[in-house]
Amino acid sequence: MEEYIETTKDILFLFVPKIITALLILVGGLFLIKLIIKSSRKIMRTKSVDITLQKFLGNLLGWILKILLFITVISQLGIATTSFAAIIGAAGLAVGLALQGSLGNFAGGILIIIFKPIKIGDFIEAQGESGTVKEIEIFTTKLNTTDNKEIIIPNGALSNGNIVNYSTEETRRVDFTFGVGYDSDIKKTKEVLFGVINSHPLVLKDPATAVNVSELGDSSINFFTRGWVKKEDYWTVKFDVMEQTKEALDAAGIDIPYPHRVHIDKMV
Numbered sequence: 001m002e003e004y005i006e007t008t009k010d011i012l013f014l015f016v017p018k019i020i021t022a023l024l025i026l027v028g029g030l031f032l033i034k035l036i037i038k039s040s041r042k043i044m045r046t047k048s049v050d051i052t053l054q055k056f057l058g059n060l061l062g063w064i065l066k067i068l069l070f071i072t073v074i075s076q077l078g079i080a081t082t083s084f085a086a087i088i089g090a091a092g093l094a095v096g097l098a099l100q101g102s103l104g105n106f107a108g109g110i111l112i113i114i115f116k117p118i119k120i121g122d123f124i125e126a127q128g129e130s131g132t133v134k135e136i137e138i139f140t141t142k143l144n145t146t147d148n149k150e151i152i153i154p155n156g157a158l159s160n161g162n163i164v165n166y167s168t169e170e171t172r173r174v175d176f177t178f179g180v181g182y183d184s185d186i187k188k189t190k191e192v193l194f195g196v197i198n199s200h201p202l203v204l205k206d207p208a209t210a211v212n213v214s215e216l217g218d219s220s221i222n223f224f225t226r227g228w229v230k231k232e233d234y235w236t237v238k239f240d241v242m243e244q245t246k247e248a249l250d251a252a253g254i255d256i257p258y259p260h261r262v263h264i265d266k267m268v
Helices: 001-044 051-075 081-098 100-115 155-160 186-199 230-250
Strands: 122-125 130-138 140-145 148-156 164-165 171-180 208-217 221-230
Touching: 001 051, 051 155, 100 140, 100 155, 122 221, 130 148, 148 155, 171 186, 171 230, 186 208, 186 221, 186 230, 221 230
Parallel strands: none
Antiparallel strands: 122 130, 122 164, 130 140, 140 148, 171 221, 208 221
């Protein structure tokens, strides 16, 4: 019994200081990590770093520091870190092979955050979908469609595919094609089309508008009309000019051809 007590004392004398030291390192390390992350986020805010990148880098830094702290604590307890590192490496390889798609999306999210081909609020077209960028996350990007549906696109596919960003430039060109009958006067038709697009208050004067004959079709002379607008006025001008052009052509007596169907009644 006395031998058992002595052995217990020796073990406690040997391990208790290590445990106390490890706990102090753990508590102090967690407090220090919190300070480091807080300071890094403050620096990123002063440098006007994108909010999505701030969150990502903060989380990444936190995980790296916590892993280093964990290794330091277990080494203080006398556990061999070399074998532990080998276990972590093997587990990481297995997880990496199982999550190849997720890792591709993770890498795609990093590329989008760093190179910023899109940002929150942009109207884009990508992967066969179009909408306003609502949120850029690490693995996915969320779009809101014009009819208020949410579309989630994996960042791997988004970063590797074509992206059409309609919000990058301040102005956009609005294009129209109008067809009139072959009996219509070309000069008069151009005057009517110019009058409609130039009279719209949201159409910019510079660059100048244009009206040209684009095609002599099978049943119509097709006119290509274009004007420049601010990007936020695109759809308003698009719809207004379509409607106003129809009314102006009707008022000028200019025919807009359309297919006719012939109905043949059977003779009884």
